[in-house]
Amino acid sequence: MVAYVIRRFLLLPLILFGISLIVFGMIQSLGSDRLLAAYVNPGLLDKLTPNQLEKIKEKYGLKDPMVVRYVKWLKNTLSGDLGWSVVGKEPVKDAILNRLPWTVELALYSIIPVVFVGVWLGIIAAVNRDKFVDHFVRIFAVVGWSFPDFVFGLLVLMIFYSVLGWFPPGNLSFWADTVVKSPEFRRFTSLVTLDALLNGRFDVFVDALLHLIAPILTLSWLWWAYLLRITRSSMLEVLTKEYIRTARAKGLAENVVINKHARKNAMIPVITVGGGMVIQLFAGTVIVEMVFNRTGMGSFTATAATQLDYASIMASTLFYSLILVIGNLVIDILYAAVDPRIRFS
Amino acid sequence: MRTETKRMIKRLMRNPSAVLGFSLLIFFTIIAIIAPIICPPQSYDPYMIPIATWDKTPQPPTAEHPFGVIDGRDIFYGVIWGTRTAFKVGLIVTLTSTVIGLLIGSVAGYFGGWLDEILMRITDIFLSIPYILAAIVVTAFLGMGLNKVMISLITFGWMATARLIRGNILQVREEQYVLAARALGVSDYLVILKHVLPNTIFPVIIQATMRIGSLVITAAALSFLGLGAPVGYADWGSLLNFARNWLLGASGEAFKYWYAIVYPGTAMVLFVLAWNLVGDALRDVFDPRLRG
Numbered sequence: 001m002v003a004y005v006i007r008r009f010l011l012l013p014l015i016l017f018g019i020s021l022i023v024f025g026m027i028q029s030l031g032s033d034r035l036l037a038a039y040v041n042p043g044l045l046d047k048l049t050p051n052q053l054e055k056i057k058e059k060y061g062l063k064d065p066m067v068v069r070y071v072k073w074l075k076n077t078l079s080g081d082l083g084w085s086v087v088g089k090e091p092v093k094d095a096i097l098n099r100l101p102w103t104v105e106l107a108l109y110s111i112i113p114v115v116f117v118g119v120w121l122g123i124i125a126a127v128n129r130d131k132f133v134d135h136f137v138r139i140f141a142v143v144g145w146s147f148p149d150f151v152f153g154l155l156v157l158m159i160f161y162s163v164l165g166w167f168p169p170g171n172l173s174f175w176a177d178t179v180v181k182s183p184e185f186r187r188f189t190s191l192v193t194l195d196a197l198l199n200g201r202f203d204v205f206v207d208a209l210l211h212l213i214a215p216i217l218t219l220s221w222l223w224w225a226y227l228l229r230i231t232r233s234s235m236l237e238v239l240t241k242e243y244i245r246t247a248r249a250k251g252l253a254e255n256v257v258i259n260k261h262a263r264k265n266a267m268i269p270v271i272t273v274g275g276g277m278v279i280q281l282f283a284g285t286v287i288v289e290m291v292f293n294r295t296g297m298g299s300f301t302a303t304a305a306t307q308l309d310y311a312s313i314m315a316s317t318l319f320y321s322l323i324l325v326i327g328n329l330v331i332d333i334l335y336a337a338v339d340p341r342i343r344f345s
Numbered sequence: 346m347r348t349e350t351k352r353m354i355k356r357l358m359r360n361p362s363a364v365l366g367f368s369l370l371i372f373f374t375i376i377a378i379i380a381p382i383i384c385p386p387q388s389y390d391p392y393m394i395p396i397a398t399w400d401k402t403p404q405p406p407t408a409e410h411p412f413g414v415i416d417g418r419d420i421f422y423g424v425i426w427g428t429r430t431a432f433k434v435g436l437i438v439t440l441t442s443t444v445i446g447l448l449i450g451s452v453a454g455y456f457g458g459w460l461d462e463i464l465m466r467i468t469d470i471f472l473s474i475p476y477i478l479a480a481i482v483v484t485a486f487l488g489m490g491l492n493k494v495m496i497s498l499i500t501f502g503w504m505a506t507a508r509l510i511r512g513n514i515l516q517v518r519e520e521q522y523v524l525a526a527r528a529l530g531v532s533d534y535l536v537i538l539k540h541v542l543p544n545t546i547f548p549v550i551i552q553a554t555m556r557i558g559s560l561v562i563t564a565a566a567l568s569f570l571g572l573g574a575p576v577g578y579a580d581w582g583s584l585l586n587f588a589r590n591w592l593l594g595a596s597g598e599a600f601k602y603w604y605a606i607v608y609p610g611t612a613m614v615l616f617v618l619a620w621n622l623v624g625d626a627l628r629d630v631f632d633p634r635l636r637g
Binding site for chain 1: 362466467469470471473474475476477478479481482483484485486558562565566569570571572582585588589592593601602603606610613614617618621622625
């Protein structure tokens, strides 16, 4: 187990180094003139004399050899100097820190319905194999998996906003936004739903929640299909095992066999897949935040990409990759902890 | 025809979802082929949806425009020619990235050692950037457009195939017939091509089929974000992008713009569904162990 974890940790810097090379390579492919935009507020760019421009190029080392530039860039990045965001009209670091809580909130809350409904459907399908419920759930899985998130999101938007008017797009209603930005509203966690509760503003909490339901539904939809398939096949496999037959043979009630003996073992592959899924949920916010017009890391990245705001694009890439790499590491270690067969092989 | 092939086809035809998948696929293929007959192109580039009206407000279906009009463009034309776009993107990206994955995976798996280590760590690194994000970023850097989308999807789309084929080759490499071929002095290149690949290729084909659907979704998502096909290009994702802007400003106006979502959306869901069903069916027939 220890050796396994150590090996994984040794690989971590290597992978981070590789990612930084890819990102740096992409920046360099732009050429030094377009790169200036990543360091200077473009509004100022036109007012500067060529001489000043040269100085700025010198300051940020745009004329140095590649290796020197890489080291400098890495140093800047590690110290949090990520450049100027055109989209956010503020330094990239601040832009990300301001938007991150919204995305974290969305992704975290989505985990709950995804995991519970997905696993539940999978187990129901497996236990009722080849019966009507099973067929129904499997059709749901295939159709759900084929439904692009933005198409589903648009349908949700049309039905629950345009027709019913229940779940509005955006992050908060105008009045709630004013409350949150007022000095009396103290930010404890920067997650707005939690802060609202801690401030005793139940109305703000409800408003934030109403804005979250539609995007959460959209994010969950796709992963229900995925998770239920994994759970179903894993459960089916476990149900053929000898110890299940033994449990049944000694006369245990069926629900005890399912809940105590089968389900726990069937969860092992679900943990790995489920962990990867949580990471993918973060990436999925790119589309969902755009559909529902939410402010967050996802919509920030997408807008930065369409407006060619390179500094923001690079920072977002690094950020999402970091989540992915660290997330995968945690999952692998968890997996090895749960399943002894992994760590000894 | 060999009896084995016959039996496979028979088994495929007994599976209702497989039949549905293949029928849908045939339907879309026909649509793509006869697109110029259904909707005769009106300019030098048939993929550009002709402008029906200069009024940008969406207009509900009429006899002349059976799926309605959005952004002044005929949705029906966009959906029909969008089928060609979907096939083009799905097939080109899948084929190219699968071939790249095959090359990298088989070299890594067959030769092993430090070459394997290096190639697999590169694979890890490419896997460390979320797919949709990598696609967005590379497209933004290359300068947008459908071709750029395809390049970025290929650049970050080969890793799963590489891993799969490497794993399979590691198993096959120790089989008697490969050892025998090598002992007889057959060149590495020939061993890979004649003995190893034919015995490992089926899972790759199944995986590639199952990937086409999600690739088409990702490409359309990029168009939806405004990074893919140019404005007015016959592409399901761009049609839906128009719809989004109108929906966000339309509270309480009921199903006013339903046609702008339902028609291109249905086309996309059915297209992706077709590939997923076919992929599932192929997996069930060729590799029952993977059945889920």
